[in-house]
Amino acid sequence: MTLTQRQPSTLPHMSMAIEIQGLEKSYGELHVLRGVDLAVARGSIYALLGSNGAGKTTVVRILSTLLKADAGSARVNGFDVATRAADVRRSISLTGQFAAVDEILTGRENLVLVARLRHLKDSGTIAGELLARFGLTEAGGRRVATYSGGMRRRLDIAMSLIGSPPVVFLDEPTTGLDPEARIEVWQAVRRLAEGGTTVLLTTQYLDEAEQLADRIAILHEGRIIVDGTLAELRQLLPPAKVEYVEKQPTLEDVFLAVVSGKGSDA
Template identity: 85%
Template sequence: MTVDRLQRPAIHVRGLEKSYKELRVLRGVDFEVARGSIFALLGSNGAGKTTVVRILSTLLRADAGTAGVNGFDVATQAADVRESISLTGQFAAVDEILSGRENLVLVARLRHLKDPGRIADDLLARFSLTDAGARRASTYSGGMRRRLDIAMSLIGNPPVVFLDEPTTGLDPQARIEVWQAVRELAAQGTTVLLTTQYLDEAEQLADRIAILHEGRIIVDGTLTELKRLLPPATVEYVEKQPTLEDVFLTLVGDNGKDHTPGTDA
């Protein structure tokens, strides 16, 4: 990787637009993701989060705008982008007939990597799955399957990982397991773009949070910056800081319409 590309953001999006016939899904999306950070793209169902991820991972072509991943343009350098990323969708894509270790070895072999057994063992240890490595994936809990899925996506050490609603359908304990795995990814220098509709997930994990609503980014900042958008509430003379849920509902509105702080609903 050249020095010039190293100095660029891991992900760069400007004016991204996408429509399906009369339905305008993205209406000019702009954001950047710093290298080695966790960026949460937060929004309700149908807000366009998955569409953004599909464009960034070269699975879908934008109608307008530009996007770059790891210094490569998603439209003109798609092969380079695909070599730089890994995508984990909303449901674990593991082979339940195979064991956890066999799933990892299979992916390593498909990528023509040397010593796939060592790679599998290293990832099993990294994601606390060593004791379950010889068991069929069908016997895994939801959290274990998701952790295995993420481990499989890391084979080849991609610098950028897209996690599209990775905790959908998981119980609270499984979600915590996945959260820890995501934190460890970023701690080792991997850039993570996380899409989620769970406010606490973004609050727990993200270095920066962008709220996508009706095809546009309506706010982008750190959790602290987003909380400053609302004044603290005073309850019995005790100052109460707004939660991310307060910020989200104020900006998006209970009925799904934009609402600017300080204006009448």
């Protein structure tokens, strides 16, 4: 089945935290972005899906002012990324594919350090509130070198929220994490949106987008080819046939049941 090019969003302009029109980027003869259009509503989770090399990280780098587009326009929190870069940077936080935490410091010290670098008052209180918010209070006094992958990622996201940025970019946040750690990160992302933060999430994991996103876009060969809610995307395929199927637990179901102690004692 051939999917058609998405139509521009009809949502009101002021309700958008991120707006992109006709974004293009090339590296020599390699055309990475070929006219990307998308709009992300405030307080929502928007998942940008695509295989490796599809251009997801390039989009995020342009939106976060780390890279200049060759053509097109982009606005974040109402600011043009090309002409109001400083305002954009004050409005966002970017969490890359690998946790940017200092392993020598404790979790609390990492948070206090970032708060002080942002010239915020009462950095200790800020650190304590974020440790509690992300379920890291007990681990706050331990060196980050002792943290699991999921704990480091949660700390990384917590650090990105210092200063209360209205827009957060999460670039493949669960790459390399085990099933338990992925679920921990998913819970942290849900809490972000519940608190009113806009989240642009790039991922190549389909189940991640299905679990988290209010809207999902697929980036393929430099263009957004579909964009909609999960229900809308499902309508692109023929209606499902109702059949009786005995569902067997997946390996992930088995893994989570066993490690949580809920599996059979046999």
